[in-house]
Amino acid sequence: MIDILFDPFQYSFMVRALIVSLLVGIMCPALGAYVITRGRAFMGDALAHSVLPAMVLAFLLGFSPFIAAVPAAILLAVIMGGVARRTGISEDTSIGIIFAGMFALGLVMMSRATGITVDIEDLLLGQVLGVSSTEVVVSLGLAALVVAGLYVYHWQLVYTTFDPIGARVIGIKTGVVEYILLGLLALVIVIGIQAAGIVLVMAMLITPAATAYLIARRFVGVMLWGAAIGATSAVVGLYLSYYADLPSGPAMALVATFFFAGVALGRQFLRPRAVEDGV
Amino acid sequence: MATSIAMRPELSVAHVTVERSTFRALSDVTFNVRGGSLVGILGPNGAGKSTLFDVIAGVLPVTRGKVDFRGALAYVPQKDSINWRFPATILDVVMLGRTGANPLRRPGRQDRVLVRESLGRVGLWERRSSLMTELSGGQRQRVFIARALAQEANIILLDEAFSGVDVGAQQEIVDVLRSLRDDGCIIMLATHDLSNLAERFDMVLCLHRHVCAWGPPAEAFTSEVLQELYGSHGMNFSRGHWHGHGMWHGHEHSMVETDTIGQA
Numbered sequence: 001m002i003d004i005l006f007d008p009f010q011y012s013f014m015v016r017a018l019i020v021s022l023l024v025g026i027m028c029p030a031l032g033a034y035v036i037t038r039g040r041a042f043m044g045d046a047l048a049h050s051v052l053p054a055m056v057l058a059f060l061l062g063f064s065p066f067i068a069a070v071p072a073a074i075l076l077a078v079i080m081g082g083v084a085r086r087t088g089i090s091e092d093t094s095i096g097i098i099f100a101g102m103f104a105l106g107l108v109m110m111s112r113a114t115g116i117t118v119d120i121e122d123l124l125l126g127q128v129l130g131v132s133s134t135e136v137v138v139s140l141g142l143a144a145l146v147v148a149g150l151y152v153y154h155w156q157l158v159y160t161t162f163d164p165i166g167a168r169v170i171g172i173k174t175g176v177v178e179y180i181l182l183g184l185l186a187l188v189i190v191i192g193i194q195a196a197g198i199v200l201v202m203a204m205l206i207t208p209a210a211t212a213y214l215i216a217r218r219f220v221g222v223m224l225w226g227a228a229i230g231a232t233s234a235v236v237g238l239y240l241s242y243y244a245d246l247p248s249g250p251a252m253a254l255v256a257t258f259f260f261a262g263v264a265l266g267r268q269f270l271r272p273r274a275v276e277d278g279v
Numbered sequence: 280m281a282t283s284i285a286m287r288p289e290l291s292v293a294h295v296t297v298e299r300s301t302f303r304a305l306s307d308v309t310f311n312v313r314g315g316s317l318v319g320i321l322g323p324n325g326a327g328k329s330t331l332f333d334v335i336a337g338v339l340p341v342t343r344g345k346v347d348f349r350g351a352l353a354y355v356p357q358k359d360s361i362n363w364r365f366p367a368t369i370l371d372v373v374m375l376g377r378t379g380a381n382p383l384r385r386p387g388r389q390d391r392v393l394v395r396e397s398l399g400r401v402g403l404w405e406r407r408s409s410l411m412t413e414l415s416g417g418q419r420q421r422v423f424i425a426r427a428l429a430q431e432a433n434i435i436l437l438d439e440a441f442s443g444v445d446v447g448a449q450q451e452i453v454d455v456l457r458s459l460r461d462d463g464c465i466i467m468l469a470t471h472d473l474s475n476l477a478e479r480f481d482m483v484l485c486l487h488r489h490v491c492a493w494g495p496p497a498e499a500f501t502s503e504v505l506q507e508l509y510g511s512h513g514m515n516f517s518r519g520h521w522h523g524h525g526m527w528h529g530h531e532h533s534m535v536e537t538d539t540i541g542q543a
Contacts, residue, residue: 037365155378155385162365162375169336169354170430171380217410219366 008242016136017128017195017238021252023143024128024195024204025234029226030150031188032209033219034181038161041206042092043080043182046099048189048201050076052106055123055193060113065123066135066194070142073186076102081182085175126197126249128238135194142187149184157181158219195234196249203253208233211260214267229259287314288350288433288465290335295344297330304330306489308344312467312482314433317460319480319496320469322508327488328469329357332436335467350465353432355423357439363412369422370407373398376429390429397428401455417448424455435459437468446474453479476500 008014035044054072055065076098083094110120122130131139150157159167160177168174192201212225237252244251290312297305305327312318320328333339335346336354353376376397377390386394398404401421411419420440427435437456441449456466460481468480476483477496485491485499491507492499 037362039364153382155375156382158365158367158371159375159378162362162367162372163356163360164362165333165336165338165356165360166354166375166426168338169352170376170378172378173380213366217366218368218371222366 004239004243008239013129013131014238014242016131016133017248018235019136020128020131020139020191020194021234021238021248022231023139024192024252025208025231026227027143027146027188028192028201028204029208029212029230030223031146031185032205032230033212033222033226034157034161035185035205036209036213037219037222040185041202043095044185044189044205045202046080046095047073047077047182047186048193048198049099050080050102051190051193052103052123052198053109055198056106056109056113060109064132064135064138066131066190067138069190069193070138070187073190074183077182077186078179081179121247122197123193124197124199125247126193126195126200126252128195128248129241131194139191139194142191146184146187146191149180153177153180196252197247200249200253203249203256204230204234207253207256207260211256211263214260214263230256233259286350286433287463288348289313290348290350290434290465290467291346292331292335293345293347295331295334295346296342297327297334297339298342304488305334308486308490310484310490310493312465314350314463314465315460316465317456317479317481318465318467319476319483320467320486321471321473321476321483322469322486322491323471326471326486326508328471328486329438331486332438332467332469335436348434350433351431352434352436353427353430355420355427355435355437355440358416358419358442367411368408369398369403369411369414369425370394372411372422373407373425373429376426393431394425394429397425400428400458401425402451415445415448416443417445417451420444420448420452421455424452424459428459433463434465435467437466439470440468441470441472 009018032044035041051069051072054068058065058068080091080095080098083089083098087094119127121127156167156172156177157180159170159172160174164174167177189201189205192204195201196204208230209222209226211229212222216222216225233256234252236255237248240246240251240255241248292308292310295305295308296303308327308331320331322328330339332354334341335348336352337346373394374386374390377386377394378384395404398407401424403418403421403425406414406418411422414422420437424435424437435456440452444452456468460466470476477500480496482494483496483499484493485504485508487508492501492504
């Protein structure tokens, strides 16, 4: 049993994969707690898909696609937030337009790209076993930024999520806080894409947080339980990926979905858990 | 709560007009309120009550006119503007009153003392660990009033605080508001519920995108004003009469009509 647990980590690529998987498993649900309580799942999905052109361009230019996705995701988050505010069309419509347009652009770029081998499956479904040392360092840096952002803006994010009008009255710049949340979401999605890919990063963002939502009484509990469930899903998915030769993204997404189904079905046997650390 | 009443609050709304893209939401609204007043803002749905509160709270700009106040202002929003998906306890929500524009500020011991006092004042300290979704409509309103107290506000705006609240719970809210009024606060409560208005409020602002009447309830509620607010329904209501110090007595039929107005 011990051999099964530790054998994979004799390889450096598995150590790198473990670090990134844990980051994905912890960071995605931490942001996912805001995404599900705000009803912004579509925004997360759209952001993930919309960075495809930037990632393909990075491939064409010889850069790391994941590093290229960082500024692209932040820019797209700002554009998506701004288009809804300025055009007057509904937010889901504007997000849908940008989402579909950018994803289509990425696919066209991939079809036209010559002289390079872009592995579309790795981009769409993730391949955590292939992350480089640089990408690990970048992921750690992004995760630190997200943790700092969540800590500093915790009360303002909570206030604007629960009572946006009350937050404005008390002097919180709700528009700024909204963009900060979108920026943090963009960073987390970029981290998540490495492990789960563009298509399945949503599973790590939403499913562990939704599972935690069924268990925890308070918001911090949703974040903490979500991080625990997400980390477990990511690591178990990593082992499945290694031993069963499965793509990492689908393996992690399936484990997370299994947890959700188990908790949803067995909810009547679980007692709500309180977290003592405040909201 | 002594700090909240150290300075007597004042509120002045002068010739406020708010124009939306297709209509005028408020027109030339003027009134002044001093500390120690419990004010009812009365009008049918769409009369501009929430718009007026948004303007006073500074979340909506005026097209013309001016709002001035001296004191600290808190806003108790309509229940529809709260995100009830968010899992929060009573304690969590009241603690929000101790946060502010500075994101680096963290609630400390003094903040926790204020939160405890605020919840004690509305009678909910013992239930502080309950989730907001486990509370009745009246209890939720008292939580938001506690949050306003934790914010050390002495001007409190309550938007449709009686909506979905049974009569007994309404009275509990009024009792809390009266005690705050007696401490010198300005309390303004928007409602479309005509029942027991006179005995609840010191002053009434009848609003239908403009000020129809402003003054003590017994003086503000004329048949003309009620008809302007509610049309023929208001005429039914006006067939009743004010009794003693503002206690409304009407035919049972008329009171049913007013409830219908409230739901319209």
